[in-house]
Amino acid sequence: MSNGSLVTLGKITTLYGVRGWVKVHSSTEPMENILSYSPWMLKIGGEWKSIDVESGRLHGKGLIAKLAGVDDREQARLYCGAEIAVDESRLPQLEEGEYYWSQLEKLLVYTLSDELLGRVDHLMETGANDVLVVRGTAESIDRRERLIPYLPDRVIKEIDLEKGSIRVDWDPEF
Helix, strand or coil: CCCCCEEEEEEEEEEECCCCEEEEEECCCCHHHHHHCCCEEEEECCEEEEECEEEEEEECCEEEEEECCCCCHHHHHCCCCCEEEEEHHHCCCCCCCCCCHHHHCCCEEEECCCCEEEEEEEEEECCCCEEEEEECCCCCCCCCEEEEECCECCCEEEEECCCCEEEECCCCCC
């Protein structure tokens, strides 16, 4: 593992069965891609721990996984709620102008007239297009939460990862 940064790909949500399996929420597209990134870095009690994925598969509308060395329900319970991350260097290279959701989270969002709307809290998939969930900060024009469609060129005018900002063509009243 390099000394790059970790990128969160999902979360262990709950137990599945009695033999150490867990249910997994994946942010990868398609969702089962998360299973190809073994070992996972799991955030447990504020600390990152590396653990191999022994097995995993689609199950219903979600995913289940078996972690190496976790063989019963009580051991698996220790991992419930853990964030799943991998080193950024292990992710596929993106084309120019493409971003991982994790790169957009926490960026400050400004209008074209330099009004600070807030910070990207997370993104949502709506079917038609992805949506930035922007929460107001102490420094922003107000404390409102805004849902801003992720439409490059139409609404999203500029993303500057180095400055930590996104510039949008968006009416602050919305």
